[in-house]
Amino acid sequence: MIQPMKIGDKLPNIDLAATGEQTINLAKLKGDNVVVYFYPKDSTPGCTTEGQDFRDNIKAFKKLDCIILGVSRDSIKSHERFKEKQEFPFDLLSDPDEELCNAFEVIKLKKMYGKEFMGVERSTFLFNKKGKLTNEWRKVRVKGHVDEVLEAVKQL
Incomplete structure (x- = not known):
């Protein structure tokens, strides 16, 4: 079991399937700033808006040597459709076994339409070029988040 991430921790050494028929290991991304954002579900309104905001600001992030990665429990097939439809210029990671989600403690009890269930809490994590966690945002509200x-x- 991986220890939960906290400020100062290094990018976790976890391999995940990603869009573009690749496997991405976060620990190997040292040397760039890295934003890892967790979202509940492909093609839902809030998740689409959040992804579009990252997409629309990608040039600014790239100028700062920053890689953007979106993560949800959806399948690669779902991610590929979502990425293509929204023209996301960044990769989406599939975490159906919740390995990365658990490492970042983003699986939380949620309520919708009177039902309780375990789901992904919208959260974002920023790692510097040395691979160290410098910032985290939990219970993210989409509006204005990417600017922050x-x-x-x-x-x-």
């Missing part, structure tokens, strides 16, 4: 993350990357 971009501002934090500028401070690195």
